[in-house]
Amino acid sequence: MNKQMRIAELACAELCWSIKGAPIIRNVSLKVQPGETLGLIGPNGSGKSSLLKLLSGVRSPDSGQVTLNGAALSDMKRRDIAQMIAVVEQQAETSDAISVRDAVELGRTPWLSALAPWSKDDDDIVCQALLDVDMADKPKRAWHSLSGGERQRVHIARALAQRPQILLLDEPTNHLDIQHQLSILGLVRSLPVTTLIALHDLNQALACDRLAVMDKGELIAIGQPAEVLTCERLRQTFGVEAHYLTDPYDGTRILRFRS
Amino acid sequence: MTSPRTGHLLGKICLHGAWVLAVLLAAIVAGVAIGETPISLSLVFQVLANKLWGAGFVLDPIDEGIVWNYRLTRALVAAACGAGLAISGVVLQSLLRNPLADPYLLGISAGASTGAVLVAIIGIGAGAVSLSAGAFLGAVAAFALVALLARSTGAVSGSGQIILAGIAGSQLFNALTSFLITKSASSEQARGIMFWLLGNLSGVRWQSVGLAVPVVLIGLAVCLWHRRALDAFMFGSDSAAALGVPVRRVQIVLIATVALVTAVMVSLVGSIGFVGLVVPHAARLLVGVRHGRLIPLSALSGALFLIAADVLSRTAIKGQVLPVGVITALIGAPVFAVILIKARGGR
Numbered sequence: 001m002n003k004q005m006r007i008a009e010l011a012c013a014e015l016c017w018s019i020k021g022a023p024i025i026r027n028v029s030l031k032v033q034p035g036e037t038l039g040l041i042g043p044n045g046s047g048k049s050s051l052l053k054l055l056s057g058v059r060s061p062d063s064g065q066v067t068l069n070g071a072a073l074s075d076m077k078r079r080d081i082a083q084m085i086a087v088v089e090q091q092a093e094t095s096d097a098i099s100v101r102d103a104v105e106l107g108r109t110p111w112l113s114a115l116a117p118w119s120k121d122d123d124d125i126v127c128q129a130l131l132d133v134d135m136a137d138k139p140k141r142a143w144h145s146l147s148g149g150e151r152q153r154v155h156i157a158r159a160l161a162q163r164p165q166i167l168l169l170d171e172p173t174n175h176l177d178i179q180h181q182l183s184i185l186g187l188v189r190s191l192p193v194t195t196l197i198a199l200h201d202l203n204q205a206l207a208c209d210r211l212a213v214m215d216k217g218e219l220i221a222i223g224q225p226a227e228v229l230t231c232e233r234l235r236q237t238f239g240v241e242a243h244y245l246t247d248p249y250d251g252t253r254i255l256r257f258r259s
Numbered sequence: 260m261t262s263p264r265t266g267h268l269l270g271k272i273c274l275h276g277a278w279v280l281a282v283l284l285a286a287i288v289a290g291v292a293i294g295e296t297p298i299s300l301s302l303v304f305q306v307l308a309n310k311l312w313g314a315g316f317v318l319d320p321i322d323e324g325i326v327w328n329y330r331l332t333r334a335l336v337a338a339a340c341g342a343g344l345a346i347s348g349v350v351l352q353s354l355l356r357n358p359l360a361d362p363y364l365l366g367i368s369a370g371a372s373t374g375a376v377l378v379a380i381i382g383i384g385a386g387a388v389s390l391s392a393g394a395f396l397g398a399v400a401a402f403a404l405v406a407l408l409a410r411s412t413g414a415v416s417g418s419g420q421i422i423l424a425g426i427a428g429s430q431l432f433n434a435l436t437s438f439l440i441t442k443s444a445s446s447e448q449a450r451g452i453m454f455w456l457l458g459n460l461s462g463v464r465w466q467s468v469g470l471a472v473p474v475v476l477i478g479l480a481v482c483l484w485h486r487r488a489l490d491a492f493m494f495g496s497d498s499a500a501a502l503g504v505p506v507r508r509v510q511i512v513l514i515a516t517v518a519l520v521t522a523v524m525v526s527l528v529g530s531i532g533f534v535g536l537v538v539p540h541a542a543r544l545l546v547g548v549r550h551g552r553l554i555p556l557s558a559l560s561g562a563l564f565l566i567a568a569d570v571l572s573r574t575a576i577k578g579q580v581l582p583v584g585v586i587t588a589l590i591g592a593p594v595f596a597v598i599l600i601k602a603r604g605g606r
Contacts, residue, residue, distance in 0.1 A: 018355045082503025089501075092494035095358060096548045109491045112502030117268040155494075162502070211319045 007034040008084045008165040009193065011127075014064035015054055024050045025061070026217040030106075032196055037204040038190055039200040042214030043238055048198040049090060051214065052168050057198065058089045068166075077126055081141060082110035086164035088155050088172050094143060101139035103154050107161025129160040132187060156184060161164030162193075169197040173204070188257070202238075203254050213237060229255070272584065279559050283338065290334035290566040291326055294573055298326060307331075308365050336463045337569045337583070340528055341538070343520040345483035345561025346475075346482050346554055348535025349542075351549070353489045358598055359422050361522040361535035362398075366428030368530035370401020371522040373439070373454055379452065380443045389468065394522035395462045400531035401428050402518060457530035458584020460569055467527045478520040479558055485509055486550040491550070531565070531584045535593020538564055540598060 011031040017024050027045050032038050040048050053059040054098040055066055057073045066073040068084060086107070107129065108122045130136040133153040146154065152175050159167060173181040186205055188195055199205045203238065211228045215237045221228045234242045234255075241258040263555070264501040294296050306326040308314035308409050344362060350362035362368050374397020375390050408424040436456070453463065482489070488509045492498040500506045524531070538561045539553070568590070572581040 042503060053313065053497070056501055058497050076501075078505045079503040082501060086499075087498075087501035089498060090492075092498050094493050094495075095356070097543070098493055098548050102547065102549055103493070104491060106491055106502060109487050113488055114487070116269055118269070 008069050008197070009034055010055060010066070010068055010085070010166050012055060013065065015051070015066070015131065016063045017050060018059045019061065019203070021087045024217055025054060027064070028214075028219045029064075030215075030219060030222060030238045031211060032194055034194055035192075035216060036209040037195045037197065039208030039211045040214065041195060041200075041202060041205050041211055042106045043146060046214040047217040048214050049170050050217075052087070052166070052170050052196070052198060055083055056066065056168050057081050079110050081240045082162065083166060086159035086166060088152075088159045088169040090170040092155060093151075095174070097228070098143045099139065100143075100150075100154050101136055102159045103143065104135075104161050107158040110162060113242070115196040126161050133157040134183065149177055149180050152176060153184065156187075164193060166194045166196070169234055170194065171198050171200055173199070173201070173227065188226065202234075204243065205229070206253070206255070226253070230249035232257070264564060275555065279555065283559060283562055286302065286563050286566050287331070287334045287338060290337065290570055291330040294330060295577070296325075296449050298322065299329070302326065303352065309367055332368075332463050332465055333460050333569060334469050334566055336471050336527060337460055337565040339468075339475040340460075340524045340531065341349055341561035341563070341568075342558040342567025343475040343478055343524050343561070344472070344531065344534035345538035345542075345557040345564070346479060347517040347521050347555055349483055349539040349550070349557050350489065350517050351535070352503055352539055353492050354510060354513060355421055355595055356492065356495060357421060358540070359419070359536065359595070361533065362517065363530060363532035363535065364422060364429070365425035366401045366405050366432060367398045367521050368433035368525050368532070369429040369436070370404075371395070371398040371518075371525035372530050373397045373436045374400070374522070375526045376436050376439050376452060376456075380448070384444045391523045391526040394526040397432070398522040398525070399515070402514060404428055404431075413538055455529045457582035458529045458587065459582045460528050460572075461580060462549055463528065470523060474520060474523045475558075478516050479554070480514065481516045482550075482554050485513060486554060489513075489550040489554075490548075507510040529582070529584065533585050534565060535585045536598070537587075537591050540594070561580045 011034070011179070013029045015028045025234065028051060030045075035139070042048050046225055048217075050059070054061050057076070057078070060074060062123065068076065068081065073081060080084075093132055099136050104126050105118075108118075108126065110116070112122070128135065130139060133156050135150065135153050135157060138150075141150075143151070143154075152172060154171060157207060159169075167188070171185055171186070176184060181201075181204070185207070188197060189207070197208070205211055206225045206229065210223060211221075211225045212219055213228055213233065220237065221233065234240055234257075242255050244253045245256050274496050288300065290305055292300055293305050294402055302318070302322060303326055305316040305321075306323050308325070312325055329535065343581060347362045348360070348485050351362065351365065354360075371394035374393040375393065377397070378393030395518070405421065405424045405428040408427060409421040412420050412424070414585070440452055444452060488499065488504045491502040491504045496506050496510075499509075538559050542557040544555055544562050546556050568586040571582050572583045574585045575581055575586070
């Protein structure tokens with residue numbers, strides 16, 4: 001894959017979106033730096049998932065616009081967008097007895113056409129994606145027999161099989177045990193792609209390159225984790241008292257919360 | 260890069276197409292041969308040879324007429340109809356994310372019946388095409404109404420709401436049909452229409468074949484063209500959109516195709532229930548959920564299922580022909596129950 005092709009730029013300007021008159025996203029502008037891992041944090045209902053839906057073009061804003069490499073997302077074909085942006089939703093379920101392998105193969109959809117059948121390259125990409133999420137040993141397992149964490153890993157593998165330049169993840173570690181939380185986050189950070197990731201765990205968020213904080217549909221801060229996640233902000237936005245500790249093991253700063 | 264891959268695809272289509280066609284032809288020949296008066300296979304082949312290649316076997320013109328005009332047309336329309344209803348079921352189940360979706364249960368067949376009856380009674384235009392056009396408009400109207408009703412109850416995809424809305428829609432359109440018949444049809448017309456509504460292959464002739472076969476082939480082609488898009492709906496429409504599927508356009512094209520196929524079948528043979536429900540589920544057990552394989556196998560199985568159901572309807576009661584819809588419902592209703600129970604256990 002051509003490395004130069006993998007630095008697409010995603011940005012949005014003055015995005016507003018409401019559902020039945022209730023504002024969900026208010027006047028959000030941001031620019032995701034090529035190659036960075038941008039963490040999206042905020043309390044429940046602050047609009048993180050909605051912002052991701054607008055940025056991926058799955059929903060259209062009421063006003064404002066999303067741009068991908070300078071072009072308006074609303075003018076692009078869905079297929080062209082999906083070749084650059086992959087999305088891992090918070091909860092995507094099915095009642096069909098789809099196998100792990102089949103689910104990951106769905107990621108190749110934007111690269112195939114009705115007349116171009118499956119190729120060896122597609123096979124390799126799917127195998128690699130399964131390896132990346134540690135699911136290569138269970139390609140035949142049926143969806144309903146998977147645990148929540150395994151399902152999430154399959155979704156991530158499906159997104160990786162899309163070979164995106166930008167990966168949007170909505171709380172991907174939600175259902176995972178601690179080992180897979182850490183391995184998925186490590187994997188996401190190591191990918192040569194731009195990543196926008198909504199996270200709940202603020203200590204995990206500290207490892208992102210930059211953080212964006214959402215509150216009641218507004219983007220209230222964006223910048224380096226240490227600048228953004230101040231004790232003052234944690235009190236105002238998240239409603240918790242907190243202070244930083246330094247881990248004697250490796251000198252990492254971690255947050256300790258008090259109610 | 261595209262051409263060898265496309266060549267490979269063509270090879271696969273030829274290979275699988277060959278055995279599918281062979282099975283289908285065998286079923287059609289069996290459908291022609293089996294009946295209240297059994298007809299020997301050699302006679303069937305002799306008639307076919309005479310008609311297709313002018314082979315010149317000397318045959319009883321009555322036998323020839325039964326095979327060519329009566330049994331063969333019936334088997335061909337049964338095959339087309341079964342295939343059409345089965346792929347309609349596959350598409351509806353995938354797009355609506357609901358294992359119970361089927362043209363009959365969603366009221367599409369009922370709407371098509373109303374449209375066809377309206378055309379038949381008022382007599383706009385004439386012939387099978389205008390009947391089908393009326394049925395198409397009825398089918399689209401019914402689906403629009405059902406979708407609107409489901410939506411305004413706040414149905415999420417995969418919920419039972421759309422099926423309930425479909426039942427309400429079916430009842431409404433069936434009532435409208437009865438109303439139209441009672442109000443405007445003569446008693447003889449009424450009896451004919453009621454018999455046709457239950458699903459009936461008796462009135463089928465070559466003209467019906469000429470409409471049913473092309474329509475089902477077009478429907479099959481459109482659905483196969485969208486096989487990857489249908490796969491992408493596996494995790495819902497948002498997920499399909501994120502995978503690059505133009506969701507709205509695909510939904511409109513496929514629903515219109517389903518409405519067209521269902522409407523043509525209803526206008527020819529009445530509303531035959533449960534084919535679109537039973538066949539896709541059986542096919543999934545055999546080849547899994549990917550549409551590249553599921554659609555062709557469902558079409559083939561649907562064709563075989565309805566040919567068999569038709570044979571059964573002609574031979575089950577001596578001297579009587581049951582409406583084929585009765586046979587499919589007798590098989591389909593228990594399957595519906597099994598799916599309901601399984602869906603609950605699977606959650």
